[in-house]
Amino acid sequence: MGRKPNPSDTPERSGLAAGMEENMKKAVAEMLVLFLLNEREMYIGEIPGELERRSGGAFHIVFPYSVIYRMVKFDYIEELKKRIAPDGRKRQYYGITENGREYLKELRGMFCQFSEGINTILSSGGEGNEQKEPSCKEIYEAGPQTVDMQSDEKMADDARSEQNYPDFPGELSKCLV
Numbered sequence: 001m002g003r004k005p006n007p008s009d010t011p012e013r014s015g016l017a018a019g020m021e022e023n024m025k026k027a028v029a030e031m032l033v034l035f036l037l038n039e040r041e042m043y044i045g046e047i048p049g050e051l052e053r054r055s056g057g058a059f060h061i062v063f064p065y066s067v068i069y070r071m072v073k074f075d076y077i078e079e080l081k082k083r084i085a086p087d088g089r090k091r092q093y094y095g096i097t098e099n100g101r102e103y104l105k106e107l108r109g110m111f112c113q114f115s116e117g118i119n120t121i122l123s124s125g126g127e128g129n130e131q132k133e134p135s136c137k138e139i140y141e142a143g144p145q146t147v148d149m150q151s152d153e154k155m156a157d158d159a160r161s162e163q164n165y166p167d168f169p170g171e172l173s174k175c176l177v
Helices: 018-040 044-053 065-073 098-123 136-142 152-162
Strands: 077-079 093-096
Touching: 018 044, 018 077, 018 098, 044 065, 065 077, 077 136, 093 098, 136 152
Parallel strands: none
Antiparallel strands: 077 093
């Protein structure tokens, strides 16, 4: 039997799309921050904007400090000498360490394996399901509105030509390990 709700617990977001989104962001935040820092040194204030810009607005974190400080603690990134940022203010910059590069490589491999498995399941249409589910690309392009079902032939063409993966902008979509 499942766990009974405890009124003193913080409200759970399980069962809500917002809860899933929040958990997914937490799961990939370290990987994405390491990815950016592997390209160039950055200060904390530019990381959220860069993530949002490069994800086409799909990924937004408000408070990256906990991610940064946790990765400093585990020697995945390091504080660098303060310097003047493009806005003219003196800022604390961060850079990736060799441990961080190894960790990033592990995270990317794990993420690719996991997301490919999920896409395989979702593109299977569900066993015993009479209607074909929309492809990831259709869902991504449609956004929050309803996606129309397509014919089996069109779905098969999409699966072959696009491998049912959404075309996310930038290098974040590549899973080279």
